[in-house]
Amino acid sequence: IPQHLSFRTHTCGELRSDHVGEKVTLCGWVQYLRQDLFIILRDFSGLTQILIPQEESPNDLKAVLCDLTVESVIMVRGTVTRRPAGQENKNMLTGEIEVLAENVEIFNVSKKLPFEIKDFVKKSESLRMQHRYLDLRSSQMQKNMRLRSELVMKMREYLCNVHGFVDVETPTLFKRTPGGAKEFIVPSREPGRFYSLPQSPQQFKQLLMVAGIDRYFQMARCYRDEGSKPDRQPEFTQVDIEMSFVDQSGIMSLVEGLLQYSWPAEKGPIQVPFQTMTYEEAMRGYGVDKPDTRFNMKLIDLSEVFSSTEIEFLRSALAQPGGSVQAICVPSGAVRATSALFCPQELSLVLVRADGSLKSPLKKLLSVSATDDLLQTTGAKPGDLVLMAAGSLHTRPLLGNLRLQCAELLNSRGVTLRDPSVFHFLWVVDFPLFLPKDDEPEQLESAHHPFTAPLPEDTPLLYTEPHKVRGQHYDLVLNGCEIGGGSIRIHKASEQLHVLKNILREDPSLLSHLLEALDSGAPPHGGIALGLDRLVSIMVGALSIRDVIAFPKSFRGHDLMSQAPDFVSEEDLNCYHISVKWPPDDSEPSLPSWSKHWFSL
Amino acid sequence: IPQHLSFRTHTCGELRSDHVGEKVTLCGWVQYLRQDLFIILRDFSGLTQILIPQEESPNDLKAVLCDLTVESVIMVRGTVTRRPAGQENKNMLTGEIEVLAENVEIFNVSKKLPFEIKDFVKKSESLRMQHRYLDLRSSQMQKNMRLRSELVMKMREYLCNVHGFVDVETPTLFKRTPGGAKEFIVPSREPGRFYSLPQSPQQFKQLLMVAGIDRYFQMARCYRDEGSKPDRQPEFTQVDIEMSFVDQSGIMSLVEGLLQYSWPAEKGPIQVPFQTMTYEEAMRGYGVDKPDTRFNMKLIDLSEVFSSTEIEFLRSALAQPGGSVQAICVPSGAVRATSALFCPQELSLVLVRADGSLKSPLKKLLSVSATDDLLQTTGAKPGDLVLMAAGSLHTRPLLGNLRLQCAELLNSRGVTLRDPSVFHFLWVVDFPLFLPKDDEPEQLESAHHPFTAPLPEDTPLLYTEPHKVRGQHYDLVLNGCEIGGGSIRIHKASEQLHVLKNILREDPSLLSHLLEALDSGAPPHGGIALGLDRLVSIMVGALSIRDVIAFPKSFRGHDLMSQAPDFVSEEDLNCYHISVKWPPDDSEPSLPSWSKHWFSL
Known part of the structure; x- marks a missing residue:
């Protein structure tokens, strides 16, 4: 990127040992001040260490630099020098050099900010949104x-x-x-x-x-x-x-x-x-029209297995138009996931014990051959969990949703089904x-x-x-x-x-x-x-x-920085020939119905 | 542009004599049908002549093609052939060749359109806007x-x-x-x-x-x-x-x-x-902050010339705070422009006759030396017109505006002050x-x-x-x-x-x-x-x-194609808590005040 239109000669991420001896001008934000010896200067491209001269100078450079507050904006002129042997910083792109300050111009003194611009400092999303211009300074944003x-x-x-x-x-x-x-x-x-x-x-x-x-x-x-x-x-x-x-x-x-x-x-x-x-394939295999195909755990149709079952709720499910019995087999699910799982009533759980025996409310209802059939069709192994649902059209979406929940849950317990770097x-x-x-x-x-x-x-x-x-x-x-x-x-x-x-x-x-x-x-x-x-x-x-998104709205559609949407005077509404119909009770609107289901996010 | 994602092998502007003998597929709009012999097919890139085979064919190709209406959309497969000697068309990029049709697919039959898609056909802007999807087919758009x-x-x-x-x-x-x-x-x-x-x-x-x-x-x-x-x-x-x-x-x-x-x-x-x-310079020289510098005819300050004038209205103008006498000299203006010029009362006209004498209501008030001074300062030559205004702050904008009007006027009479190809x-x-x-x-x-x-x-x-x-x-x-x-x-x-x-x-x-x-x-x-x-x-x-602009609004802010803005049901307004305040007299709003001044555009 050519810098010739700008005050600076280089960006803060640019200087290397090749530049040693050059006079440079850098502009940026004060990231740290260290023991009155160094300033770390930041811009969008990286960090550069600025060496504060310790000797007295006519422009009182040391005092000026040591007085700076973090996040103040300055321009520094100086000479690129090689860092003393052993003091290089391999984690910093410019870690081979530092710039000995000869001159500084302070563009803007930052007051104390509502949060620090350091990646490790956690802050609430609403605070980030209120001060989005600060939040955007983070290296991730x-x-x-x-x-x-x-x-x-x-x-x-x-x-x-x-x-x-x-x-x-x-x-x-x-x-x-x-x-x-x-x-x-x-x-x-x-x-x-x-x-x-x-x-x-x-x-x-x-x-x-x-x-x-x-x-x-x-x-x-x-x-x-x-x-x-x-x-x-x-x-x-x-x-x-x-x-x-x-x-x-x-x-x-x-x-x-x-x-x-x-x-x-x-x-x-x-x-x-x-x-x-x-x-069709997506609904059949994943119970959803946007399947996450990074992992398997597909839906298994057990209708055949139970085609002549005596179990009442399965039989009546299969008798419905479009009725079926569906299952997913959660690997290692038995030991890890069940307790935290959101389990609707329609669901039957079958755990396969380490010895291959089943633990399930269904167990006593299942014949030996049906048990064998079930294990074979689902491919369930010791330690696995089989989630079974019977019913009509909603069965597949239900299991499709559970499939994703199980993957989340396993992930949170250290079983990685999905490589996060895979697209x-x-x-x-x-x-x-x-x-x-x-x-x-x-x-x-x-x-x-x-x-x-x-x-x-x-x-x-x-x-x-x-x-x-x-x-x-x-x-x-x-x-x-x-x-x-x-x-x-x-x-x-x-x-x-x-x-x-x-x-x-x-x-x-x-x-x-x-x-x-x-x-x-x-x-x-x-x-x-x-x-x-x-x-x-x-x-x-x-x-x-x-x-x-640079300036997003909150989930209620508000801009937390400017407080939009905002009230408009009646006069300003006149030219649009509209007026506000104030509700009789002007309390805050109640939470919409989806909020009850927000847990899934 | 690679065409491999498309039905066509080439665009309609692409084929040259190099392509002779190739089997090609073209897609486009029927621009003309000529004597049952040719179809001119158009797409965004140009025109290609399609030769209609005259012999009988199993798929009745001739009848199908001759039946087409203009602006219907077709796909033609055929062979590129060289046009017979003497029949090349140098005005057409593809004028060396034609395509002998072997197969046609009709995608869409166009009904009779409200206007023809020919550059020479004039149509009103409102008709163009109502059918913008047709208007955009013109080569200019x-x-x-x-x-x-x-x-x-x-x-x-x-x-x-x-x-x-x-x-x-x-x-x-x-x-x-x-x-x-x-x-x-x-x-x-x-x-x-x-x-x-x-x-x-x-x-x-x-x-x-x-x-x-x-x-x-x-x-x-x-x-x-x-x-x-x-x-x-x-x-x-x-x-x-x-x-x-x-x-x-x-x-x-x-x-x-x-x-x-x-x-x-x-x-x-x-x-x-x-x-x-x-x-400052712009206002002084051109009477406006966005001068058209493609031509000269700058404002001339005549305050010096009239500093000790006896002419009453000039003297009182100069006595005002910020008062001055300003002029522009319109070359050849005397013979061409005056009658059509919009002349506010504040303006004095001085025409320089072919013999160098003046024609002006001011003439008898001007001394010989003042006349000389005036001619010299303005540089007016025989046939020129000097427009003079005296007053305070509005004088320059007035003359600045007249300067542009004169340029327009001279242009319409064949005197080109501004090269239209110059930026x-x-x-x-x-x-x-x-x-x-x-x-x-x-x-x-x-x-x-x-x-x-x-x-x-x-x-x-x-x-x-x-x-x-x-x-x-x-x-x-x-x-x-x-x-x-x-x-x-x-x-x-x-x-x-x-x-x-x-x-x-x-x-x-x-x-x-x-x-x-x-x-x-x-x-x-x-x-x-x-x-x-x-x-x-x-x-x-x-x-x-x-x-x-692809889909502009009319000057009243309407979309003439869809009739936006449109009425919204009271029910749809409810969720926004607003209602319409219908004016007592719900006739069309009267024309805004600027419309009186619209002549200047």
């Missing part, structure tokens, strides 16, 4: 911010320079989308009229394909108002991509190439192509296009969004049995987190209209501009959106996406 | 979008890869800034609490410097609610830059390097360093830090914003005569348009507090987080923001920034 910036730059190079994508900015003040209950609204100066902050540029990216842009991308700011939710942000960023004249495999190859190209060298190479799994990407494909509505199971809703095209072989079913249609949708999963999703889109107005009107029973007039566009020469097209915050947080091993 | 994307990519390379800047995203849901009357508000789910969409990331960029990020940039989406204003957009993009340990000249060099590096080759090289002019950058520096408030001249307000540092030599005046302080502010002007502005910031809490509290008389508690940050080890820092939309529009010679 500096690293996170810089890695994110570099990743985005490499992604842009790949998309723009290698593949001819056009970076197009789309509006964030737009029209409310049908069903857009989670969209923030923005009052305009026309009475009763509001903009909406869209959840994604979905409509725009499709319109850009109709416009012949051919290949579009954008690091798109998106907005989602979900009230308070843990580890969600009201604004977030997605790597938004759309291409014309492409099929599902084309988009998937592009994304694999993108991640391979932009992956930080320090995180090791990643292998492409990524593993692909159908939605396992997975495509999940062939999702159902529609799902029954929770509160109205006769009515279908889009599994993802209404613009996803059906699989070509399922297209006729759209008009006969829409609940059976699979979509050309693909999710990208990394270490068990969904980090992206996309689809090939419907590019024919008649098909889109059928989906909106006849299947989803939505008012198509709200999307008339899109329908009209699909009748005006729309190319086949598809795309994807990757959640940048989530991707970076997994990459750096952060516990929360808040650690890869 | 394709060019504008792609040039913008490439420019931004080059800027990023320069900032990130060459100068180590960190791309940091800052929130757009934030707290209202003091005096932020033009900030959109966003209701939250907490009664009475609102976010604000900030006009710029100013506070964040400064906090990032305090955080030790060292060099920050962002292509930042900004929001400004000015109601309806011509050629303004409620959301716009700025190239937002901030650096630590830098002075004004460092930022200026950086920006010069940035523009030189990213300037499109096709627009010719630009010269650095840019010309620099003080605010003239100019720095304007040494602005006053404060200006008297319009409605309360005793009270000062910031000329730009309250964070600008004073010139070092003017700093003591902050405490004695703040109205005399000049700021370390710099504006970047391109061809008479302000395309950027920045400053070195105050980095000491005490100085910032003095400015806010004692000079501006604002409530410093609204900025307590920033003041606290400036007490916590704040480095000296400064930055700039460039208006990307405006810069690109000047670069491509667009009449409006709407021509370089």
Whole structure:
């Protein structure tokens, strides 16, 4: 990095023994003062030891330097000298040298700070957020911010320079989308009229394909108002991509190439192509549509084993439509995990003792052959724990969730199932296009969004049995987190209209501009959106996406530094023709329902 | 651009005589159908002529192709053949070849469109906006979008890869800034609490410097609610830059390097360093703080000439505080411009006849020596027009405005003062830090914003005569348009507090987080923001920034395609605890006051 635009000649991480004898100027923050002999000066790039001259000087240099408070900002001019033999510091990039100060300028004297800028000093997250400008000085946050910036730059190079994508900015003040209950609204100066902050540029990216842009991308700011939710942000960023004249495999190859190209060298190479799994396979093997494939412990179907069981609750479970008996086998689970496990009533536990005998409430109900069958099918060995659930549709998700809890638990007890340095990407494909509505199971809703095209072989079913249609949708999963999703889109107005009107029973007039566009020469097209915050947080091993966002909101959507959102005067609301409806009891809103389940995070 | 992810083997602008004999697949839009013999196929990269086979074929290829409507989207497989001698088209990049169709797939049949996608077809702007996805197919809009994307990519390379800047995203849901009357508000789910969409990331960029990020940039989406204003957009993009340990000249060099590096080759090289002019010089010479320096016609001070004049209105003008007589000399103005000129009463016109004699209401009042003096000082030659204004402070802006009008007028009459292919950058520096408030001249307000540092030599005046302080502010002007502005910031809490509290008389508690940050080890820092939309529009010679934005709003802030902003149901407003205050008369709002002055655009 050339420094010629700056006051400094070098950064604090730059000087080596090659520089000995050079006159240099460094700028930075006082990290430590040591025995009136040294100052450790810090900037984003590292630390340099500044030697305080001990002799008297006309500018009283020693007194000035020794008076400094930590975190004050100074500029030091001096000469690079080799450290005396034996005093080198191998843990410091600049540990071979020190700079003998000849001149200092104090730019800013720091008062006593609410916490020290040392990596080992623990501080609460709310204190960090209140003083985010201090928290960002930590070496971890500096690293996170810089890695994110570099990743985005490499992604842009790949998309723009290698593949001819056009970076197009789309509006964030737009029209409310049908069903857009989670969209923030923005009052305009026309009475009763509001903009909406869209959840994604979905409509725009499709319109850009109709416009012949051919290949579009954008690091798109998106907005989602979900009230308070843990580890969600009201604004977030997605790597938004759309291409014309492409099929599902084309988009998937592009994304694999993108991640391979932009992956930080320090995180090791990643292998492409990524593993692909159908939605069916994922649900069957992992009980979830975003399986963590870094470890095995897959779901085992025991329906066969118990097909002629006498055990009442198993028999009645198997008799239900879609009923099954499912299990996971937790290696070493018997000795380590059971007590701490969250065990719903539906669950049966079978522990395999060291001698191979079982310990379980079920034990006395199981015949010898059923016991053998059970052990063989689950592969349970002495010391293992078998978790069994019987029932209909919810059985697999229940065990899928327990599978993850067990992995956490084993991890906390020192059994590592998942190598933390491993990144396992997975495509999940062939999702159902529609799902029954929770509160109205006769009515279908889009599994993802209404613009996803059906699989070509399922297209006729759209008009006969829409609940059976699979979509050309693909999710990208990394270490068990969904980090992206996309689809090939419907590019024919008649098909889109059928989906909106006849299947989803939505008012198509709200999307008339899109329908009209699909009748005006729309190319086949598809795309994807990757959640940048989530991707970076997994990459750096952060516990929360808040650690890869410069100024995140708290889980209640507050900015703890500035106290946003804040009250606005009635006068300021007048030009927007709105007024506040104060609730009769203006106490704090009660905790939302999810908070009861927060334990899982 | 590699095409391997796509259905096509080549783009429509790519095939040359080298490709003759190759089997190719092209995808695109039907631009023309010619006499059932040819189809011209278009994509973003150009046009290719498709030869329709005339013989009968099993798949009835001729009938299928001849049936196509323009703007339908197809995929054609065929063989590249050389055009018959004499039929090459030199105006077409692919004019040496044509593709003999062997197979076609019709992706989308276009209905009749509201306008043709031909560059020569004129359409109203509102029609273009209603069907923006069609308008963007024009070669000019394709060019504008792609040039913008490439420019931004080059800027990023320069900032990130060459100068180590960190791309940091800052929130757009934030707290209202003091005096932020033009900030959109966003209701939250907490009664009475609102976010604000900030006009710029100013506070964040400064906090990032305090955080030790060292060099920050962002292509930042900004929001400004000015109601309806011509050629303004409620959301716009700025190239937002901030650096630590830098002075004004460092930022200026950086920006010069940035523009030189990213300037499109096709627009010719630009010269650095840019010309620099003080605010004083700009006002004196051009009557405006963003002079168009592509042509001369500067303001001439005639106060000396008339220092002892008998002419009453000149004498009284000169007697006022700050009074002066100013003129511009319009070359060939006498014969071309006068009749169409907007002439305020304050103005005196002096025409120089071909024989050198004057034609002017002033003529009989002017002595021979005064006439000589006038001609000599203005340099007026036969055929020229001298526009003279006498008065106090408004005189220069008046003539500055007339100078631009005259240039327009001469241009429309065929006298080119400004080469349209020339890009003239100019720095304007040494602005006053404060200006008297319009409605309360005793009270000062910031000329730009309250964070600008004073010139070092003017700093003591902050405490004695703040109205005399000049700021370390710099504006970047391109061809008479302000395309950027920045400053070195105050980095000491005490100085910032003095400015806010004692000079501006604002409530410093609204900025307590920033003041606290400036007490916590704040480095000296400064930055700039460039208006990307405006810069690109000047670069491509667009009449409006709407021509370089994919989905712009109308001047009333409407999206004409989707009809945003739109009405929101009372139910949807409930969760935000607001209700609409419908005005008693719910007719359309009357035109704002600026509309009377719209003629000047």
